[in-house]
Amino acid sequence: MSGGHVLRVENLVTRFKSVERGKWITAVDDASIDLKPGEIVGLVGESGCGKSTLGRSIVGLEKPDSGRILLDGVDLATLSGRKLRDTRRAIQYVFQDPYASLNDRQTIGEALAEALTIKGDLSPAGFRLRIRTLLEQVGLPDSLHERYPRELSGGQRQRVAIARALAVEPRVLICDEPVSALDLSVRAQVMNLFLRLQQELGVACLFIAHDLALVRQAATRVYVMYLGKVAEEGPSLDVYERPGHPYTRALLASIPSADPRIAAKRTLSAIKGDIPSPTNPPSGCRFRTRCPLAVQACAEAQPPMVPLSTGHAAACIFAGQENPRIGLSQTIGAVV
Amino acid sequence: MNSMTAIPLLQVKDLTIDLFTEHAAVRPVDGVSYDVSQGETLAIVGESGSGKTVLNFAPLGLMPTGVSVQTGGQIIFDGQDITKLSERQLRSIRGKSIGFIFQDPMSALNPARRIGRQIAETVELHLGLSATQAESRTLELLKLVGMSDPESRLQQYPHELSGGLRQRVMISIAIAAEPKLLIADEPTTALDVTIQAQILQLLKEIQSRLHMAIVLITHDMGVVAATASKVAVMYAGRIVEQGPVHQVLVRPWHPYTTGLIDAIPRAEDMPGSLFRGLPGAPPILGGPVEACAFNPRCAYAIETCRNRRPPLLATPTPPVIAACPVVLGQWQEGGAP
Numbered sequence: 237m238s239g240g241h242v243l244r245v246e247n248l249v250t251r252f253k254s255v256e257r258g259k260w261i262t263a264v265d266d267a268s269i270d271l272k273p274g275e276i277v278g279l280v281g282e283s284g285c286g287k288s289t290l291g292r293s294i295v296g297l298e299k300p301d302s303g304r305i306l307l308d309g310v311d312l313a314t315l316s317g318r319k320l321r322d323t324r325r326a327i328q329y330v331f332q333d334p335y336a337s338l339n340d341r342q343t344i345g346e347a348l349a350e351a352l353t354i355k356g357d358l359s360p361a362g363f364r365l366r367i368r369t370l371l372e373q374v375g376l377p378d379s380l381h382e383r384y385p386r387e388l389s390g391g392q393r394q395r396v397a398i399a400r401a402l403a404v405e406p407r408v409l410i411c412d413e414p415v416s417a418l419d420l421s422v423r424a425q426v427m428n429l430f431l432r433l434q435q436e437l438g439v440a441c442l443f444i445a446h447d448l449a450l451v452r453q454a455a456t457r458v459y460v461m462y463l464g465k466v467a468e469e470g471p472s473l474d475v476y477e478r479p480g481h482p483y484t485r486a487l488l489a490s491i492p493s494a495d496p497r498i499a500a501k502r503t504l505s506a507i508k509g510d511i512p513s514p515t516n517p518p519s520g521c522r523f524r525t526r527c528p529l530a531v532q533a534c535a536e537a538q539p540p541m542v543p544l545s546t547g548h549a550a551a552c553i554f555a556g557q558e559n560p561r562i563g564l565s566q567t568i569g570a571v572v
Numbered sequence: 573m574n575s576m577t578a579i580p581l582l583q584v585k586d587l588t589i590d591l592f593t594e595h596a597a598v599r600p601v602d603g604v605s606y607d608v609s610q611g612e613t614l615a616i617v618g619e620s621g622s623g624k625t626v627l628n629f630a631p632l633g634l635m636p637t638g639v640s641v642q643t644g645g646q647i648i649f650d651g652q653d654i655t656k657l658s659e660r661q662l663r664s665i666r667g668k669s670i671g672f673i674f675q676d677p678m679s680a681l682n683p684a685r686r687i688g689r690q691i692a693e694t695v696e697l698h699l700g701l702s703a704t705q706a707e708s709r710t711l712e713l714l715k716l717v718g719m720s721d722p723e724s725r726l727q728q729y730p731h732e733l734s735g736g737l738r739q740r741v742m743i744s745i746a747i748a749a750e751p752k753l754l755i756a757d758e759p760t761t762a763l764d765v766t767i768q769a770q771i772l773q774l775l776k777e778i779q780s781r782l783h784m785a786i787v788l789i790t791h792d793m794g795v796v797a798a799t800a801s802k803v804a805v806m807y808a809g810r811i812v813e814q815g816p817v818h819q820v821l822v823r824p825w826h827p828y829t830t831g832l833i834d835a836i837p838r839a840e841d842m843p844g845s846l847f848r849g850l851p852g853a854p855p856i857l858g859g860p861v862e863a864c865a866f867n868p869r870c871a872y873a874i875e876t877c878r879n880r881r882p883p884l885l886a887t888p889t890p891p892v893i894a895a896c897p898v899v900l901g902q903w904q905e906g907g908a909p
Contacts, residue, residue, distance in 0.1 A: 420835060496818040
């Protein structure tokens with residue numbers, strides 16, 4: 237049933253109680269995504285779009301209200317207790333802030349050993365060897381195992397966090413903005429580590445990020461979320477070069493180019509207004525309140541996913557049309 | 573180059589800042605010079621620990637408590653050297669002729685006070701307006717920064733606003749007294765791209781209306797290209813390259829600038845291809861060093877780079893200057909230092 241997917245999320249809904257009495261926030265609203273073994277998949281969108289909640293729901297940090305999460309075809313909802321914990325271990329989470337995700341009072345070796353204890357079955361000598369291997373896998377010298385997190389740079393800490401996730405030999409890594417807290421010149425090192433781990437260990441990776449240029453290069457496929465819903469999905473090149481959803485187009489057009497020759501020719505701010513409150517989302521298409529193409533029909537029903545090419549689809553009634561109404565038909569080819 | 577008549581609004585000359593805490597002495601700014609004229613935007617680019625934030629805030633007395641600051645050099649703002657001013661005199665400049673925008677609007681705003689009150693406070697203090705006058709000025713400011721439904725915003729608290737709207741409030745406070753200079757420290761880093769685009773556009777509009785000079789501190793070359801005309805790249809407390817944006821971003825000279833620009837993903841990079849970056853990590857702030865601080869990460873480093881401080885030199889693309897005598901052919905391997 238899983239069709240070669242290591243992870244499959246079907247029609248997931250995760251809701252939170254709002255601070256306003258009796259109101260609910262539907263952070264993830266009927267989202268479906270899947271990951272093949274060893275695949276890096278991007279999940280992009282602005283803050284409040286539900287991308288982090290989706291990732292956290294997958295690892296069990298949030299409790300979904302409905303929908304299914306299948307790991308190797310096994311519905312996690314059918315498992316409980318020890319069986320659930322053992323199965324879920326195959327999905328690990330890498331947090332954004334390596335300054336907050338490591339215990340200050342634990343040495344790097346202790347942090348890794350703790351993760352290895354969960355896996356069990358190692359002799360003391362086996363522990364040391366495994367820690368050395370893990371550090372090596374993330375490109376850190378073995379001597380670091382006696383150090384404390386405060387003695388490490390941000391990039392090194394994030395490598396430790398990744399090593400700790402790898403300790404239990406996961407099949408899927410959910411990485412939530414794993415490099416956005418790092419310095420620009422260091423990001424590439426950590427991104428290349430993800431690419432290498434994917435190739436060497438075959439770990440699939442759901443890469444949650446707001447940095448579209450980064451995701452384009454790292455991921456072979458990408459999902460774009462807006463207000464809890466998947467607005468567009470497809471192979472990265474298709475989505476970035478032939479975006480089918482006006483929101484994707486607006487996102488791409490908002491990225492300032494670092495090339496002054498391009499920047500001089502472009503006006504930013506292709507999109508107006510703020511993301512509406514998730515306690516009271518617009519009817520029909522969630523994007524219609526900011527969409528330059530919106531018509532009456534957009535308010536009446538949720539747009540279906542319109543297939544554009546193999547694996548590429550967008551939730552817009554105008555998707556795939558040559559010149560949908562006035563303006564905004566230009567495709568933004570270059571990312572930067 | 574500036575014509576004879578245009579004296580820059582802000583001239584920073586050979587500025588050095590030493591910070592002393594109970595435990596350490598560091599020099600986050602070491603011999604930095606630049607100037608900004610009215611209506612002009614200078615971007616200061618650097619990573620964590622480059623000193624870019626201290627550079628702009630320490631001279632105005634904006635430092636965490638428990639730190640003593642010692643400055644050398646001059647900061648001539650609107651004709652007076654502000655390094656010589658007392659705290660009392662600084663207070664009349666801060667928020668009045670120099671406005672500030674911080675990265676995180678949530679921590680810069682008072683969570684327990686209504687938006688309208690916070691803006692009005694600045695207006696009353698610096699423009700000497702009465703409460704009623706201040707209120708109408710506040711409304712005017714909220715309209716100027718493009719707030720929808722400004723009347724009801726006045727009554728709201730910061731937590732009721734989105735990040736983008738909070739930053740608009742911050743901007744309205746910063747420009748309340750129509751400052752001559754606006755210092756914006758990573759003003760869009762905490763914002764989403766679509767909101768970032770709006771805020772950058774807003775800053776441009778306000779600048780042309782008020783004819784302000786802007787010093788924009790950022791790490792994002794895209795933001796630099798979208799907003800600034802001049803750029804200074806900082807590394808470990810020093811400027812390593814400086815010049816017009818359309819030159820530096822297209823033809824950088826310093827290996828650090830080159831590495832930073834090279835690290836930006838390009839449209840022709842295929843999915844799954846390796847990322848370009850720099851090896852190593854930015855240095856942790858320390859005392860002054862008689863070397864090029866970038867040498868451990870530099871592919872061009874020679875022996876001289878490890879024991880001599882590289883001067884800022886003219887490049888073949890003037891007025892760009894860069895602190896790499898190796899790339900610029902002044903220092904050679906084995907040559908007499």
